[in-house]
Amino acid sequence: MIYTVGNTKGGVGKTTLAVNLAIARALAGRDVWLIDGDRQGTAQMAISIRADTGHTPNIACASYPDGVTLRTQVKHQASKFEDIIIDAGGRDSTALRAALVLSDVLIVPFQPRSYDVWALNDMAALIDEARSVRDGLRAFAVLNCADSGDSSIDNKEAAEAVADYPQFEYLAAPIRRRKSFANAAGQGLSVLELKPTDKKAVHELNTLINLLF
Amino acid sequence: MAITKPKPKATVDDFIAAAPDAETKARGVKKGNKQQISLTIAPALLVKIDNLAAELGQSRAAVINMAIYRAVEHGLLKE
Numbered sequence: 001m002i003y004t005v006g007n008t009k010g011g012v013g014k015t016t017l018a019v020n021l022a023i024a025r026a027l028a029g030r031d032v033w034l035i036d037g038d039r040q041g042t043a044q045m046a047i048s049i050r051a052d053t054g055h056t057p058n059i060a061c062a063s064y065p066d067g068v069t070l071r072t073q074v075k076h077q078a079s080k081f082e083d084i085i086i087d088a089g090g091r092d093s094t095a096l097r098a099a100l101v102l103s104d105v106l107i108v109p110f111q112p113r114s115y116d117v118w119a120l121n122d123m124a125a126l127i128d129e130a131r132s133v134r135d136g137l138r139a140f141a142v143l144n145c146a147d148s149g150d151s152s153i154d155n156k157e158a159a160e161a162v163a164d165y166p167q168f169e170y171l172a173a174p175i176r177r178r179k180s181f182a183n184a185a186g187q188g189l190s191v192l193e194l195k196p197t198d199k200k201a202v203h204e205l206n207t208l209i210n211l212l213f
Numbered sequence: 214m215a216i217t218k219p220k221p222k223a224t225v226d227d228f229i230a231a232a233p234d235a236e237t238k239a240r241g242v243k244k245g246n247k248q249q250i251s252l253t254i255a256p257a258l259l260v261k262i263d264n265l266a267a268e269l270g271q272s273r274a275a276v277i278n279m280a281i282y283r284a285v286e287h288g289l290l291k292e
Contacts (some may be wrong), residue, residue, distance in 0.1 A: 067229045094232040119281050133228045 002074070002084045003212070005107045008039075008126060009119035010090035011111045013144040016083045016185040018087035019173065020029055021107075023050075023190035024209055025083045026057040036063040036097030037088030043175065047167040066164040067094025083213075092126065100130035106137060108168065109175075111143035112158035124167040139167055140209065142189050143174035173208040176200070188191025252277075 015038065022034040036043040047061040060081070062099040064070035070086075078084060086103065088096040100106065108123055110116040120141065129137050141162045146155045155174060162170040175181065180198035185192045191201040229235070249271040254262075266276045 067232060067235070071225075071229065072276065090234050091234075093234045094229050097229040097232050129223075129228060129231075133223055133225045 001082075001105065001213075002078065002086065002103045003105045003107060004086040004088055004096075004103040006055055006086070006089040006096050006109050006123075007110065007119065008089055008092050008096070008098055008122045009116060010118060010188055012111055013175070014038075014089060014109055015046070015087050015129045015144075016106070017144060018085050019043055019046050019185050019188070020181065020190045020192075020205055021212075022059055022061075022083075022085040022207065023057075024192055024205060025085070025213065026059055027190070027192055030081050031061060031075070031080070031082040033084040034059050034061045035070065035074065035084065035088075035099075036183075037065060037067075037093070037099055038062065038090055039065040039093075041065075043087045044092070044122075046185055046188040048188070049186075055185065055189060055193065058134045063182065064083065065093075065095050065099035067096075071098040071102060072094050073117065074098075078102075080165070088127040092122070096138045097126070097130070099124040100126065100137065101134055103137060108139060110141060110158070111145045112143055112147060112152070112154040117161045118159055118164065120168070124165040128168040140171040140212070141165075143176040146174035148176050171208070171211055173204070175204050175208060175209050178204075197209050 003021070005014045007014055015036075018034065022032050022043050026032040034047060036044060041063050044063045047059050052057060061081065064073055064074065070088075070106055072086065074086075086099040088099040106127065108120070110120060131137055141168040143155060144157060146152065146158075154210065159170055159172070159174075162168050178191075178198060178201045180194055180201045187194075191198055192206055194201075242261075261274055262280055267277065268272050271279075
């Protein structure tokens with residue numbers, strides 16, 4: 001299966017989530033290929049830091065900021081992997097569009113903030129366009145960097161706002177704003193590997209993974 | 214008879230190429246290694262160019278190209 005973590009809006013935590021998902025799947029014994037479709041190459045950098053520090057499992061990671069190359073390479077090599085996670089976007093790009101064409105599942109992280117909710121509109125339009133050239137793209141909106149606490153009004157309102165966009169299914173597995181996600185990602189690790197363990201973060205990531213995979 | 218789905222108007226390639234960071238195609242017409250441009254010119258100057266071309270045994274295009282080359286490489290106003 002091919003999964004894309006994408007959003008036309010930047011700063012929503014795409015790369016952090018993509019790196020966490022890829023490593024979590026590898027820890028579960030899957031053959032994973034992480035593709036960095038962002039020109040900034042942050043996911044690639046995180047994985048190279050992981051490799052330098054000798055953490056296992058190793059994650060196969062490639063960087064294809066150009067959509068045409070991304071599409072060609074994934075088509076050629078997709079059969080060699082069980083799970084392909086593509087990190088794409090931050091803006092409308094050929095890489096994001098190629099990922100939308102290739103993916104079975106699109107995961108759209110968004111923060112419970114007005115600007116993020118507004119940006120869902122752009123993403124919804126792009127999904128519509130992608131669906132006009134292909135069939136079977138599932139799109140999930142996932143709250144990322146959500147506020148802490150189950151009673152957060154902003155989380156609730158942001159989740160409800162997704163209902164305005166029929167292009168998305170809301171996935172009720174919010175990832176909250178926790179330093180452990182950022183700290184782990186900076187070392188090329190998933191929160192599942194971080195010591196000391198952040199149990200809440202681990203629980204959130206596992207909940208999301210159980211719903212997705 | 215089976216019903217054939219209409220072909221989608223836009224293709225996957227069109228969709229990807231519509232992204233803002235896609236490479237834009239070079240405009241104009243390519244002729245071999247050269248690019249075709251359109252040029253308007255004063256008739257009197259054109260007569261002079263054609264006369265010079267005849268004198269040198271060159272084509273009109275070659276003379277125009279040589280003149281432009283000289284202007285670009287050695288300065289437009291230099292004698």
